[in-house]
Amino acid sequence: MNNAALRKLAYKSLLELATxxxxxxxxxxxxxxxxxxxxxxxxxxxxxxxxxxKPSLELLEISRKALLTLVKLQGREFNLESGxxxxxxxHEFRKSEKEKERLxxxxxxxxxxxxxxxxxYDSIDSTPLTLIxxxxxxxxxxxxxxxxxxxxxxxxxxxxxITFGDMDKDDLIEYELPKERTHGGLPVQSWTDSHESLxxxxxxxxxxxxxxxxxxxYAWLALKLWGNFYLQHSPQFGQKxxxxxxxxxSVFNKKFIIKDSGHFYAxxxxxxxxxxxxxxxxxxxxxxxxxxxSTKHTACIIDDEYIPDFVKRAFKEDLFxxxxxxxxxSTKSPTFNPSQNSYHNGSFWPILNGMVHEGLENWGxxxxxxxxxxxxxxxxxxxxxxxxxxxxxxxxxxxxxxxPSGQTSCKVQAWSAAAMLDLLTEExxxxxxxxxxxxxxxKILLKYNPWKTLPALTKNL
Numbered sequence: 157m158n159n160a161a162l163r164k165l166a167y168k169s170l171l172e173l174a175t176x177x178x179x180x181x182x183x184x185x186x187x188x189x190x191x192x193x194x195x196x197x198x199x200x201x202x203x204x205x206x207x208x209x210k211p212s213l214e215l216l217e218i219s220r221k222a223l224l225t226l227v228k229l230q231g232r233e234f235n236l237e238s239g240x241x242x243x244x245x246x247h248e249f250r251k252s253e254k255e256k257e258r259l260x261x262x263x264x265x266x267x268x269x270x271x272x273x274x275x276x277y278d279s280i281d282s283t284p285l286t287l288i289x290x291x292x293x294x295x296x297x298x299x300x301x302x303x304x305x306x307x308x309x310x311x312x313x314x315x316x317x318i319t320f321g322d323m324d325k326d327d328l329i330e331y332e333l334p335k336e337r338t339h340g341g342l343p344v345q346s347w348t349d350s351h352e353s354l355x356x357x358x359x360x361x362x363x364x365x366x367x368x369x370x371x372x373x374y375a376w377l378a379l380k381l382w383g384n385f386y387l388q389h390s391p392q393f394g395q396k397x398x399x400x401x402x403x404x405x406s407v408f409n410k411k412f413i414i415k416d417s418g419h420f421y422a423x424x425x426x427x428x429x430x431x432x433x434x435x436x437x438x439x440x441x442x443x444x445x446x447x448x449x450s451t452k453h454t455a456c457i458i459d460d461e462y463i464p465d466f467v468k469r470a471f472k473e474d475l476f477x478x479x480x481x482x483x484x485x486s487t488k489s490p491t492f493n494p495s496q497n498s499y500h501n502g503s504f505w506p507i508l509n510g511m512v513h514e515g516l517e518n519w520g521x522x523x524x525x526x527x528x529x530x531x532x533x534x535x536x537x538x539x540x541x542x543x544x545x546x547x548x549x550x551x552x553x554x555x556x557x558x559x560p561s562g563q564t565s566c567k568v569q570a571w572s573a574a575a576m577l578d579l580l581t582e583e584x585x586x587x588x589x590x591x592x593x594x595x596x597x598x599k600i601l602l603k604y605n606p607w608k609t610l611p612a613l614t615k616n617l
Contacts, residue, residue, distance in 0.1 A: 178222025193282030202574035239277035243316030247279035332364030357490035363428035444515025510575025
């Protein structure tokens with residue numbers, strides 16, 4: 157298999173994972189064959205990036221359906237047993253008996269709603285990621301009908317970040333799994349959501365609430381994008397969002413920055429005592445992906461002065477492998493797990509590497525981006541599928557993840573397919589000439605509502 161064939165496979169896989177409601181996170185017969193908020197948002201964001209170079213109205217329309225589904229599933233009330241809160245976007249949605257079976261057979265079964273579905277909201281980053289995806293979809297499509305439909309959900313999501321997402325009012329967003337809950341849920345609610353990814357070398361789990369590093373960057377970007385949008389239409393609300401983004405950035409750079417191996421980097425998270433969890437992971441590099449670009453400047457939650465050090469730290473041998481990419485966790489970490497059952501403690505994920513690659517491009521680190529791209533594509537060519545994750549053992553061989561209970565890597569994962577598609581889509585001079593014309597005519601075809609006719613957009617939450 158060559159790169160061209162791998163790209164076709166990525167595209168085909170996304171179509172196979174498409175449903176009338178959007179994208180399933182993995183194949184229908186695999187463990188994650190249902191809707192996940194985080195997965196859907198990141199899959200859509202990768203598709204949108206590809207669309208600007210190689211347009212696909214088919215994938216764009218599926219992305220639209222997926223976003224409308226996430227809006228429909230957005231939290232509207234407080235439910236301790238599922239984690240639902242007003243404005244919070246969903247983590248996981250399961251409706252068929254086959255989809256629900258695994259979670260209902262656990263020692264602590266997950267909560268089932270009166271409509272016989274499992275809707276779980278134990279995700280700290282689904283809300284900012286969905287808000288970013290909604291903004292980027294509208295930015296590319298200029299679909300005004302879509303925008304008017306989703307604006308109430310956008311405002312509710314932004315309000316969640318500012319209120320319920322900031323549990324202890326320190327301007328960061330945090331999560332916890334309430335002790336009072338009688339049904340099952342997720343102890344770890346960031347993307348590396350395995351319990352062991354946060355435990356220390358003695359097996360101790362940190363005190364809640366936990367503020368994961370990458371979620372701060374996502375929240376900052378969501379506030380920044382929508383703050384600038386609302387500044388034009390509801391200045392008071394726009395100013396509130398931008399002020400919150402500035403406070404978040406200031407607190408982040410005071411609380412998260414550490415020095416490791418001679419370079420500035422960021423902690424994995426803050427615990428409930430605001431102590432840094434200093435495990436070195438790939439997660440801080442996701443902050444480069446969560447960038448805001450204007451005609452004058454590119455910015456992210458990290459202060460500019462630290463960014464070159466983040467990149468240098470990323471390519472140290474304990475994090476970067478020239479034949480596999482960037483690890484989820486440094487080999488120097490006391491909790492690094494080199495075995496086949498390493499889910500987040502040193503494994504490799506195509507979505508992590510795809511996002512880091514995009515972040516490096518955002519900041520002009522082209523040599524490093526190309527180096528990471530080559531390393532990420534090698535194992536995908538080996539497995540010949542958009543695999544969820546993989547391991548590189550001590551002999552240098554690629555292996556699928558396999559847990560002690562027998563769970564293995566999903567063979568067809570939506571965000572892996574979308575990351576593959578992005579990595580294998582080359583920008584050319586022809587693209588640069590053609591796509592603006594294409595997007596112009598696409599906007600003409602979509603229903604267009606001039607800005608001056610937009611109603612009042614917010615009640616200044």
